[in-house]
Amino acid sequence: MKKRLLALALALGLTVSLAACSGGAGTASTPAPETAAPETAAPETAAAESDVAYVQDKGTLVVGMTDFAPMDYKDESGAWIGFDADMAKAFAADLGVEVEFLEINWDNKLMELEAKGIDCVWNGMTLTDEVKSGASTSEPYCNNGQVVVLPADKAEDYQSVESLSGLNFAVENGSAGAEQLDALGLSYVAKQTQADALLEVASGASDACVIDLLMAGAMIGEGTSYPELTYTVQLNSEEYGVAFRKGSDLTDAFNAFWKEACDAGTVLETATAYGVQESIIEK
16 A cells, blocks of 8 residues: 555656646747847848849849830940930949840730839830839839821821821830720731831831831931831820839839939930930929
């Protein structure tokens, strides 16, 4: 009997001892300082979400664009020049990085931006509702409009919107010009760029095209690449801006850069070199 009581007492003592050890280990395994560790990593996470930091870290600002004189086009050596191209180079230098120009399918510009195939869309881009809802956009920097271009010897017959029905149009796919033709219910063939649409008319493949007013001013009429073409009807008035990813801090960086470039006279000087000074929106 005494032996059984002794064994029971020893068993109870062992149970109490194990419970005490277990409680001590549980307390030691969840110290407060280690639980709070994620808070110390927050600044690094915020930095990783900065597009300015992202661009500076990789050393390049990738600009999505198309061949669109006088905003973006190649010189005889194959280098990209134009009002937008030159200002993009200046913005990249302001960020301390190199600029890289990437020709894109204009209809996919917002997808390219979101997927980080490019860092901005900067190519005489109209600030449409679609663009403003799908990206973070800069303050407008240039006025523009969509105009109907056709052979000068036929211009007299097409001086109003009502007179345009029956014409076969060419227009850049996904462009503001395409939106205007859609709104009017006019049929068209979609081309890769505005330059391609213009060539359609020059070659006689299409009766007319709709392109940006700024491009028309630089590319058609006496003393230009297409002296036999002219424009008649202006379909709308619009503004150009630059698109960045949603929530991107590059937007504020651009707006600050543009204001400084306007104050310094750089914007007007560059615009004058490409003949678009009358369309610039001064800051």
